[in-house]
Amino acid sequence: MNKKFINFMNAYRGQKLAVAVSGGVDSVCLLVWLAKIGADIVALHVNHGLRPAGDTETQYVQKLCQEMGIPCHTFYWRGPKPTRGLESAARDARYKFMTDFCHKNNIDALMVAHQSDDQIETFLMNLGRGSGVYGLAAMRAISFRDGVKIVRPLLGVSRAELRQYCDDNSIRYFFDEMNDDTHYTRVRIRKNRHVLAEELGISDARILLAIENLGRVRDFMDGEIERMACSVMCRDRRGTFAMFSDSFLFDPGDDIRLKLLGTLIVRIGGDTYPPRLASLKRGAEQLRGDVKFTLGHCTVRRLGSRIIIVREGELTSFRKKYERHEKKEKSVQA
Numbered sequence: 001m002n003k004k005f006i007n008f009m010n011a012y013r014g015q016k017l018a019v020a021v022s023g024g025v026d027s028v029c030l031l032v033w034l035a036k037i038g039a040d041i042v043a044l045h046v047n048h049g050l051r052p053a054g055d056t057e058t059q060y061v062q063k064l065c066q067e068m069g070i071p072c073h074t075f076y077w078r079g080p081k082p083t084r085g086l087e088s089a090a091r092d093a094r095y096k097f098m099t100d101f102c103h104k105n106n107i108d109a110l111m112v113a114h115q116s117d118d119q120i121e122t123f124l125m126n127l128g129r130g131s132g133v134y135g136l137a138a139m140r141a142i143s144f145r146d147g148v149k150i151v152r153p154l155l156g157v158s159r160a161e162l163r164q165y166c167d168d169n170s171i172r173y174f175f176d177e178m179n180d181d182t183h184y185t186r187v188r189i190r191k192n193r194h195v196l197a198e199e200l201g202i203s204d205a206r207i208l209l210a211i212e213n214l215g216r217v218r219d220f221m222d223g224e225i226e227r228m229a230c231s232v233m234c235r236d237r238r239g240t241f242a243m244f245s246d247s248f249l250f251d252p253g254d255d256i257r258l259k260l261l262g263t264l265i266v267r268i269g270g271d272t273y274p275p276r277l278a279s280l281k282r283g284a285e286q287l288r289g290d291v292k293f294t295l296g297h298c299t300v301r302r303l304g305s306r307i308i309i310v311r312e313g314e315l316t317s318f319r320k321k322y323e324r325h326e327k328k329e330k331s332v333q334a
Contacts, residue, residue: 001036001037002033002161008156012039012151015040016042016107018041018107019034019044020046023061023174025159025166029163029165029166030153030162032165032171042073043065043073045073045074047077048093049077049081056174077090077093087184098110111151111153112151117204128185134218137211138214233267239310243308243309244306245305245306246306262280269296269312279295280295299314
């Protein structure tokens with residue numbers, strides 16, 4: 001068993017944990033390793049109803065858990081499926097089933113089996129998109145989704161090591177045929193990634209080191225953005241709002257500007273996640289001129305050099321506050 005995994009899991013001793021198990025080698029190995037270290041776990045399996053082998057995999061996961069004495073809960077994604085964005089919709093449905101279960105059963109964290117190869121592939125995909133620090137820092141070991149802690153204890157473990165462990169210990173697992181479908185960018189990267197090491201000398205270890213360094217930069221930026229957001233947020237009987245100068249938003253670089261705007265929108269509008277990046281970019285560009293628009297259940301308004309963000313439907317009540325502020329500023333300047 002991998003020592004990095006064991007050391008990582010020391011922080012979760014005694015906690016009630018859920019583990020996502022698809023039937024693939026990564027999640028099956030994670031399930032076995034968690035059981036071996038004595039973790040208090042329940043397995044969660046989602047049958048998306050998209051593949052002929054899905055029912056067979058479901059039966060295997062249930063049987064494996066029964067043999068290991070691990071409670072297993074299976075969810076079925078029923079109803080019509082979208083013709084576009086199917087992979088993203090399936091992921092959202094999967095997490096919804098599992099996070100709802102965690103809330104209802106007071107689960108401390110949901111363990112998922114993303115490993116170091118997934119991390120490298122994510123980095124290279126985002127590099128190809130021209131992503132900034134947040135995209136290139138790839139996946140976090142700990143994140144949150146729908147208010148549930150999502151933990152990735154295998155980010156320091158390679159896919160090859162997980163497969164070798166299962167093979168050496170005669171642990172059965174399934175192979176998803178989508179992992180060979182070159183229509184997907186991730187699969188094309190997976191099949192050609194060896195060129196970086198063999199032809200250019202860019203090893204997996206070097207890429208993972210770069211991701212780690214970028215992760216530290218991301219964490220620092222998160223702290224700065226949190227500080228900046230708190231400095232302009234106010235609360236009164238009408239709720240939370242933000243008022244600031246245009247330079248506050250536009251002086252920082254793109255990464256910070258968009259993350260800051262998204263953070264303010266989430267805090268004021270009340271959504272779990274910020275608007276999509278394209279919406280944030282469009283909103284930030286609009287704010288270069290006098291404008292009013294809605295974004296993430298917020299009304300965003302620029303008047304002169306001031307920008308106001310309030311919860312949607314509350315701008316009128318805040319307008320008087322803004323006018324008093326402007327009047328005070330003008331009298332000081334005079």
